[in-house]
Amino acid sequence: MPDEDLSIRASALNHWFGAGEARKQALFDIDLRIRRGSFIVMVGPSGSGKTTLLTLLGCLREIQEGSVLLLGQELRNATTAQNVRLRRRLGFIFQAHNLHESLTARQNVLMGLQVKGRMDREVSDKAAAHILTLLGLSERLDYLPANLSGGQKQRVAIGRALVGNPDVVLADEPTAALDWETAASVVDLLKQLGRARGTTTLMVTHDNRILDRADRILTLEDGRLVGDEDRT
Amino acid sequence: MSRLLTRLLGRLPIGWLQLVHQRGRFAAALSGVAFANVLVFVQLGLMSSMGVSTLRPYQFFQGDILISAADANTLTDGGNVARQWMLQALADPDVVDGMGLFVAMVPWDRGETDISLTTFGIDPFRTAFLAPEIAADIDVLQVQDAAILDRLARGLTQEEAAAIRLQTPLSFETQGRTLTAYDTFAGGGGFVGDGYLLVSDQTFLSLFPARSSGAPDHILLRLRPGAQPDAVVDRLKTLIADPTLRIRSYADAMDEEVRFQQTQRPTGVIFGFGVLIGVLVGIVIVFQVLSADVADHLREYATFKAMGYGQGFFLGVVVEEAVILGVLGFIPGVIAGWGILTLMAKVTTLPLFISFGMAVTVFIGTVVFSALSGMIATRRLAAADPADLF
Ligand SMILES: Nc1ncnc2c1ncn2[C@@H]1O[C@H](COP(=O)(O)OP(=O)(O)OP(=O)(O)O)[C@@H](O)[C@H]1O
Ligand SMILES: [Mg+2]
Numbered sequence: 001m002p003d004e005d006l007s008i009r010a011s012a013l014n015h016w017f018g019a020g021e022a023r024k025q026a027l028f029d030i031d032l033r034i035r036r037g038s039f040i041v042m043v044g045p046s047g048s049g050k051t052t053l054l055t056l057l058g059c060l061r062e063i064q065e066g067s068v069l070l071l072g073q074e075l076r077n078a079t080t081a082q083n084v085r086l087r088r089r090l091g092f093i094f095q096a097h098n099l100h101e102s103l104t105a106r107q108n109v110l111m112g113l114q115v116k117g118r119m120d121r122e123v124s125d126k127a128a129a130h131i132l133t134l135l136g137l138s139e140r141l142d143y144l145p146a147n148l149s150g151g152q153k154q155r156v157a158i159g160r161a162l163v164g165n166p167d168v169v170l171a172d173e174p175t176a177a178l179d180w181e182t183a184a185s186v187v188d189l190l191k192q193l194g195r196a197r198g199t200t201t202l203m204v205t206h207d208n209r210i211l212d213r214a215d216r217i218l219t220l221e222d223g224r225l226v227g228d229e230d231r232t
Numbered sequence: 233m234s235r236l237l238t239r240l241l242g243r244l245p246i247g248w249l250q251l252v253h254q255r256g257r258f259a260a261a262l263s264g265v266a267f268a269n270v271l272v273f274v275q276l277g278l279m280s281s282m283g284v285s286t287l288r289p290y291q292f293f294q295g296d297i298l299i300s301a302a303d304a305n306t307l308t309d310g311g312n313v314a315r316q317w318m319l320q321a322l323a324d325p326d327v328v329d330g331m332g333l334f335v336a337m338v339p340w341d342r343g344e345t346d347i348s349l350t351t352f353g354i355d356p357f358r359t360a361f362l363a364p365e366i367a368a369d370i371d372v373l374q375v376q377d378a379a380i381l382d383r384l385a386r387g388l389t390q391e392e393a394a395a396i397r398l399q400t401p402l403s404f405e406t407q408g409r410t411l412t413a414y415d416t417f418a419g420g421g422g423f424v425g426d427g428y429l430l431v432s433d434q435t436f437l438s439l440f441p442a443r444s445s446g447a448p449d450h451i452l453l454r455l456r457p458g459a460q461p462d463a464v465v466d467r468l469k470t471l472i473a474d475p476t477l478r479i480r481s482y483a484d485a486m487d488e489e490v491r492f493q494q495t496q497r498p499t500g501v502i503f504g505f506g507v508l509i510g511v512l513v514g515i516v517i518v519f520q521v522l523s524a525d526v527a528d529h530l531r532e533y534a535t536f537k538a539m540g541y542g543q544g545f546f547l548g549v550v551v552e553e554a555v556i557l558g559v560l561g562f563i564p565g566v567i568a569g570w571g572i573l574t575l576m577a578k579v580t581t582l583p584l585f586i587s588f589g590m591a592v593t594v595f596i597g598t599v600v601f602s603a604l605s606g607m608i609a610t611r612r613l614a615a616a617d618p619a620d621l622f
Contacts, residue, residue, distance in 0.1 A: 055619040060538050062617055080542075088540030098535040100246070102253035107244055115540045118242045160539075 006069070007168050007200035008034040008057055013066035015052055015223075026052045027223045030066070037198040039191050039213070041205055044220035050204045051095065051172055053220065057202065058092055058170040059083050071167055088115050091161030093171040097153040099145040105132060105156045106141045112160040131159040134189065136182060150177040158186055162193070169193075171203040180209065187213055237552075247552030250525060261521040262561045265602070268514030269565025269594060270572065275506030276590050277573040281582045282500060283490045285422035289350065290486050292363050292419075292428070293333070295452035296461045297321075297468070298485040300478045304450070305492045308335050308350060308424055312447035313477065320472055321451070326459035331361045332448030334436045338406050338429055340387075347387040350425035353436025353448075361452055365417060366430065372398070372414040373432040379411045382419030385427020386581050407439045421581040423499055452482075514598065518557055519605035522550055526609045538618040546610045554602035562595050 013030040016023050027049045034040060044050050055061040057068055059075050068075040073086055091112075099108050109128040113119060129141055135155040145153055154177045161169060169190060175183035187210055193199040203210070211217060219227030237245030251258045289307055299317060304310025318330040334353030339346060354362070356373040372378050381402065383393035396402045396416050403412045411431070419428035437443055455464055461481035468479050480488065494500035526533070526546075533546060570586050577584035 058538070060617060060619040084540055084542045086540075087538060090540075092538050094535065094538075096531075098531050100529070100532040100535075102249040103244065103246070107249075110244060111536065112539060114243050115536075121238070 005036055006033055007036050007038075007071060008032065008202070009067075009069040010057065011067045013053075013056065013063070013068060015049075015056060015061075015064055025223060027056070030225050032218070032225065034200060034202065036200055037194045038215045039187075039194050039201045039203075040216045040218060041203050041211055041214035042218045042220060043204070043206065043211070048220040049223040050220050052223075054170050054172055054202065054204060058090055058168075059086050060092070088164070089167045091164065091166035091169040093158055093161045093169070093174040095172040095176075097145075097150075097157040097177075099153055099156055099160075101145055104142045104144055105137060105148065105152075105159075108145070108156050109159045109163050112163040116164055127163055128159070131163045132156070135159050135186070151179065151182065154178060155182065155186075162189070165193075165197065165199075167199060169199060169201040169203075171201065171205075173204050173206070175205060175207055175210065183207065183210065241548070241552065243548075245552065247549045248556055250529065250549075251553055251556060254525075257521060257524070261517065261557050262564070264517030264521070265514055265557050265561025265598065266563075266565040266568065268510050268517065269562055269598060270569045271510030271513060272507055272594055272597075273566065273569030273586055273590070274572055274576075275503045275510060276594070277569070277576075277584045277586060278582075279494060279500070279503040279507070280587065280590065281577075281584045282423055282493055282503065284583045285420065286490050286493045287486055288420055288422060289352070289428060290482070290489075292352065292366055292417075292430070293361055293452060294363060294454070295331075295361055295482045296455040296459070297327075297453040297465060298480055298482050299451040299453070299468075299472075300449070300480075300485070302476050302478050304478060305496070306424070306489050307450070308337070310449070311476075312443075312449060313451050315446045315448065315451075317472055317474070317477065318451045318453075321453055321468055324464060324467055324471065326456050326464045326467075327453050328456050329358065329360065329454045331355050331358045331452045332433065332445075333450040333452050334433055334440075334443065335449045336436070336440055336443075337425060338439065340404055340406055342387050345387045347385065347426040349382065349385060349427050349429040350422075351429040351431060351436070351439075353431055353433040356432045360454060369415040369417070370430075373430065373435070375412075375414075376432075377409060377411055377435050377438070378431070379413045379435070380415045380417055380430040381413035382427035382429065383416035384418055384420040384581065386421040387426060409439060411435070411439075420583065423493070423497075423582075511597070511601065515601050515605050518554060518602045519609060521557070522553060522606045523609035525553065526550065526613065530613075533613055534618045537613070543610070543614050546613050547607055550606035550610050551603045554606035555599055558595075558599035558602040562598050565598075566591055566594070 010030050010032040013027060015027040016025050018024055030053060042050050056063060059070060063076040070086060071089060073082060106128045109132060110124055113124045113127060132141055135158060137152060137155055140148060140152060154174065158174055175186060190201045194201060215232050217229045218225060234245055234248060237248050299313055301311035301313055315332055321327050322330055336351055338349045338351040340349055356370050359367040359370055362370060369380060381396060393416055396413055398414050401412045401414045403410050421427055437445055455461060465479055465481055494504060573584040573586060
């Protein structure tokens with residue numbers, strides 16, 4: 001697989017938490033190549049290092065050892081400015097929704113657009129409303145997070161990650177709070193984006209029904225990549 | 233408001249939305265800023281009125297050079313100056329005329345209130361040394377025990393003052409003599425005395441028999457038109473090389489007394505200190521509010537950081553909050569400050585007010601200090617990896 005077809009390439013990636021006596025290795029020697037446009041699911045028991053790997057690949061954490069090439073850019077020793085620019089091309093969906101409490105659903109989604117610069121207000125308002133409608137929230141556009149259910153908040157967070165048409169979506173158990181129907185529609189949306197725009201998705205999940213739809217399944221155990229199953 | 237800010241900032245007004253979301257904190261912050269503003273305004277008002285009232289007596293006279301005793305920090309304190317120095321000074325080709333100026337406090341028992349008048353003894357024949365308003369009425373002082381009274385003196389009612397004229401003078405007892413005020417002028421209560429009184433040097437000496445006509449408190453010199461006071465001062469200093477004297481241009485004497493009142497006198501120092509406290513209170517309050525706000529939204533900010541927002545964005549949000557607090561806190565602050573000063577001015581008859589310059593300075597200061605403390609509040613965001621903030 002030539003490098004230009006890759007969204008992510010990790011080599012000899014190690015990661016530790018803590019210092020001194022408490023220093024503990026969380027990831028061991030991860031080697032990974034992810035093709036553009038693929039829908040990849042990562043599984044593994046709690047504490048196996050899934051979130052750690054996701055944040056390293058998504059340039060939310062400094063690389064300590066090894067190398068990560070994300071969208072053609074080396075993350076090891078990257079500058080703050082390089083990180084900021086790269087993050088704008090990603091859609092991160094966190095384990096917790098992390099919506100801003102003072103912003104409405106639509107405004108939270110707008111934050112995902114606005115990061116790319118000044119934009120026509122009407123156009124961006126429409127884009128935000130569109131993605132929220134796709135996620136079944138057309139009636140809740142101007143609600144504050146406090147007035148939304150857990151599943152609704154998670155959908156707003158998904159909208160926020162997707163509204164800017166990211167090149168790579170990194171999702172940490174995004175469907176945990178959703179009913180199956182909504183979860184399936186989110187997965188379908190991501191797969192469709194992959195086909196249409198080459199969006200790559202790397203999703204951590206425990207949901208077996210999502211596994212069935214994955215192009216590839218990675219299994220993490222005790223910080224090591226122990227399984228890599230191609231489903232295509 | 234939200235729409236306006238969106239226009240202005242070209243982004244969602246997160247700072248504004250955050251502030252109005254927590255109304256309690258917002259209100260507390262605003263009253264804090266307003267309180268700090270009031271403190272600063274009242275102290276600045278007092279300080280500036282101190283400047284104004286300090287200079288007031290200088291405006292009764294017209295002169296170019298003032299010779300005083302070395303220990304005379306103000307017009308009203310310090311030792312005497314021998315009259316012979318005036319004759320020496322007159323030897324300088326640029327010096328046209330000189331006048332001895334006598335000063336003392338004169339008590340006036342007004343029944344329920346005793347007031348104290350800063351009294352100047354002057355030569356009623358040397359009108360060129362007097363401000364035009366005073367010079368016009370000065371002839372009456374040629375009569376022994378005649379006086380011109382400050383119509384703005386504390387303890388004197390407006391009606392009383394207005395009734396004083398040549399045909400209906402006002403007499404009062406002091407220093408064992410009866411003084412008669414035939415006319416009035418505009419002085420005003422200050423931090424030293426409750427008002428002013430002008431008498432002739434002869435009357436002054438009979439009020440204070442211990443004083444001698446050969447030793448006034450100050451010597452006022454007038455120069456030939458076009459002469460440079462500073463150059464003459466330098467010449468006089470070599471001519472009269474006497475370390476017990478202080479020879480200054482009239483303008484320098486005014487500046488030095490204002491500086492002395494504001495930095496050496498307890499009252500002045502207290503006002504200056506009050507300004508400092510006000511500024512500190514403001515900074516602490518704004519910093520507290522903004523850093524608590526940053527701490528409360530750390531997860532959200534980390535999320536924004538993960539989405540690709542840079543430090544500039546966070547600074548922008550916090551500065552937005554700071555400016556909003558600064559502007560909205562300033563409005564009640566300036567209104568309350570103005571109210572308090574107006575009330576104080578009524579009671580004290582001091583020239584207490586908020587000048588335009590003062591308002592602009594305090595406004596800019598409020599916004600700048602608020603923004604600075606906001607910037608400090610975002611520092612902890614700058615270093616952290618987004619992943620470590622969740
Ligand atoms: N900030 C941290 N400081 C110290 N140790 C950490 C930190 N984050 C994770 N760890 C440790 O690293 C290991 C991997 O954690 P990680 O969160 O990546 O697991 P995970 O697979 O995402 O688990 P879960 O399914 O529960 O989310 C765990 O042993 C965890 O205790
Ligand atoms: Mg996890």
